[in-house]
Structure formats: C-alpha cells, structure tokens
Amino acid sequence: MGNDEDYLREAIALAHANVEKGGRPFGAVIVRNGEIVATGVNAILETGDPTSHAELNAIRLASKALGPDLGDCAVFASGHPCPMCMAAMRLAGIKAVTYAFSNEDGAPYGLSTAAIYEDLARPFPEQTMDIRHLPVRLAGMPDLYAGWRQRQG
Amino acid sequence: MGNDEDYLREAIALAHANVEKGGRPFGAVIVRNGEIVATGVNAILETGDPTSHAELNAIRLASKALGPDLGDCAVFASGHPCPMCMAAMRLAGIKAVTYAFSNEDGAPYGLSTAAIYEDLARPFPEQTMDIRHLPVRLAGMPDLYAGWRQRQG
Numbered sequence: 523m524g525n526d527e528d529y530l531r532e533a534i535a536l537a538h539a540n541v542e543k544g545g546r547p548f549g550a551v552i553v554r555n556g557e558i559v560a561t562g563v564n565a566i567l568e569t570g571d572p573t574s575h576a577e578l579n580a581i582r583l584a585s586k587a588l589g590p591d592l593g594d595c596a597v598f599a600s601g602h603p604c605p606m607c608m609a610a611m612r613l614a615g616i617k618a619v620t621y622a623f624s625n626e627d628g629a630p631y632g633l634s635t636a637a638i639y640e641d642l643a644r645p646f647p648e649q650t651m652d653i654r655h656l657p658v659r660l661a662g663m664p665d666l667y668a669g670w671r672q673r674q675g
Numbered sequence: 676m677g678n679d680e681d682y683l684r685e686a687i688a689l690a691h692a693n694v695e696k697g698g699r700p701f702g703a704v705i706v707r708n709g710e711i712v713a714t715g716v717n718a719i720l721e722t723g724d725p726t727s728h729a730e731l732n733a734i735r736l737a738s739k740a741l742g743p744d745l746g747d748c749a750v751f752a753s754g755h756p757c758p759m760c761m762a763a764m765r766l767a768g769i770k771a772v773t774y775a776f777s778n779e780d781g782a783p784y785g786l787s788t789a790a791i792y793e794d795l796a797r798p799f800p801e802q803t804m805d806i807r808h809l810p811v812r813l814a815g816m817p818d819l820y821a822g823w824r825q826r827q828g
Contacts, residue, residue, distance in 0.1 A: 571738045610759045611804060631823065655777055
C-alpha cells in the first residue's frame with residue numbers, strides 16, 4: 523500500500539528499466555484497493571505493435587484478472603497518456619489517472635502527443651485522416667444491431 | 676481486389692459472424708494495395724479485455740506482418756470507430772477509415788460512443804475521469820526523456 527507519489531515512482535522506474543532494455547520511456551501501473559494489480563511498459567519496438575503503449579498493456583493485463591470493468595482501478599503513468607490510452611481507460615471505466623511527465627516535458631524529444639490530441643479534437647472533415655461514412659448494408663440479412671439485441675434476450 | 680463497398684461488406688459480414696458466436700456486432704478489415712491484410716472482431720466478451728475492439732485487433736494483427744507503420748493501409752469498419760480505435764489508427768499512421776453503421780444507428784441499442792467522444796473532447800478538468808499531473812521525479816536518476824534520447828545515439 524503506497525501513496526500516489528509512490529505509484530508514480532514505480533511507473534517511472536518501469537520506464538527507466540524499459541529504456542535500459544532499448545525500449546521507449548514509458549511505464550504505467552494500475553492500482554486497486556491500494557495494491558498494484560498490473561504494470562505495463564511501451565513495447566512497440568519489441569512487438570512492432572503500434573498499440574503496445576504502457577497504459578494499454580497494463581489495462582490488458584489487469585483485465586485478464588479482473589475482467590473488462592476496471593471501475594475500481596486507478597492508473598499511474600510515467601508520461602501524459604496519449605488519446606488512445608486515455609480513451610481506453612474511459613472505456614474500461616477507470617475513474618482516475620495521474621501522470622508525472624507532461625507533454626511539455628516530452629516535446630523537445632518528440633515524445634509529446636499534443637499534436638495528435640489537437641488533430642483528433644477537430645471535426646472529422648478537418649482531421650488529417652480521411653474519415654468517411656458509407657451506409658452500406660448486406661442484402662438479405664437482418665439488421666446487424668437489432669439482430670444483436672435480439673440475441674441478448 | 677475490391678472496392679470500398681466490398682471491404683465494408685466484408686467488415687459487416689465479420690460483425691454478423693461475431694454476433695452468431697455470441698460476440699458484439701463489430702468487425703473491421705485492413706486493406707493495403709487492394710488486398711485485405713488483416714481482419715478483426717470485437718472480442719471483449721471472449722477475452723475480458725476492454726480494448727479488444729475490432730479495429731484495434733485488426734491493427735495488432737496487421738502490425739505483426741507489416742510493423743508499426745501502417746501508413747499505406749486503410750481501415751474499413753462495420754461501425755463508427757470509438758475514440759480509442761480512432762486514435763490507434765492515427766498512431767499507426769493510417770490515412771483513411773470508412774465505416775457503415777453510424778453512432779446514430781447504434782444509439783437505440785447502446786452501441787453509440789458519441790457520449791465518450793463528447794466527454795473526451797472536454798478540457799481535462801471537465802471530463803468524467805479525474806486526470807492529474809503530479810510532476811514526481813526519481814531522486815538520483817538521469818532525466819527519463821533525456822536519457823532515452825541519449826541512448827538513441
């Protein structure tokens with residue numbers, strides 16, 4: 523059982539250890555009832571997976587033990603979480619996240635995600651990705667969503 | 676080699692098949708040079724992993740073959756991608772995403788992520804998650820980010 527600064531120090535120590543291994547400088551821990559239930563580091567270089575961020579990996583690990591609802595968990599991340607990880611925490615029902623290194627700290631090293639936040643905050647037509655809605659449907663099939671609801675009983 | 680409607684039909688067919696298996700109604704395909712290089716379905720119920728969305732799973736699979744830069748890939752998703760998946764595509768360098776079912780289509784079935792988009796678009800202090808910056812540092816350690824940069828050579 524530690525305090526918030528202790529959990530952040532653990533996340534930063536994981537980030538340092540990841541750098542020692544040749545990885546990127548990000549670590550995260552997930553805490554539930556005062557105990558660390560999962561940790562993660564950025565493993566993009568090792569795995570080639572662009573979603574292999576510290577927070578996302580910690581969420582995946584925590585959910586293996588606790589299921590998809592992490593509502594009673596808090597995340598402590600070495601660095602300002604990117605929009606993907608922030609949204610993943612929100613989807614997992616996580617109610618609190620604390621980070622030590624800001625986007626401003628990361629900017630001189632190309633480690634800020636502020637520009638991605640700004641891009642994703644724009645209306646879809648103004649974002650750098652081409653985002654299109656084409657209301658295609660499969661002929662002869664029941665409605666996808668209504669069919670799903672029906673199966674839920 | 677198909678056209679955009681064909682790829683969307685494939686994503687929707689995957690979503691239907693996932694519903695048949697008891698899963699949630701979401702599928703996605705990733706296309707590169709006119710070929711489907713990866714597919715994914717929502718596997719939250721099966722895995723307990725709240726990040727196991729169709730688009731994220733397809734990105735993970737594509738990156739296993741192609742590495743973390745999916746800049747020449749396009750995503751076709753049965754449903755409006757959630758903010759996590761949209762950010763993941765952006766991080767992977769994906770330049771185009773097309774979807775068939777809108778958040779409006781999903782809303783009557785609790786399958787819209789519009790509310791999460793709205794929450795995440797607010798300034799941090801106004802979001803439902805408690806987001807805190809505590810500039811903790813490890814005593815006696817070199818700066819995390821400068822140390823990482825130094826190791827890059």
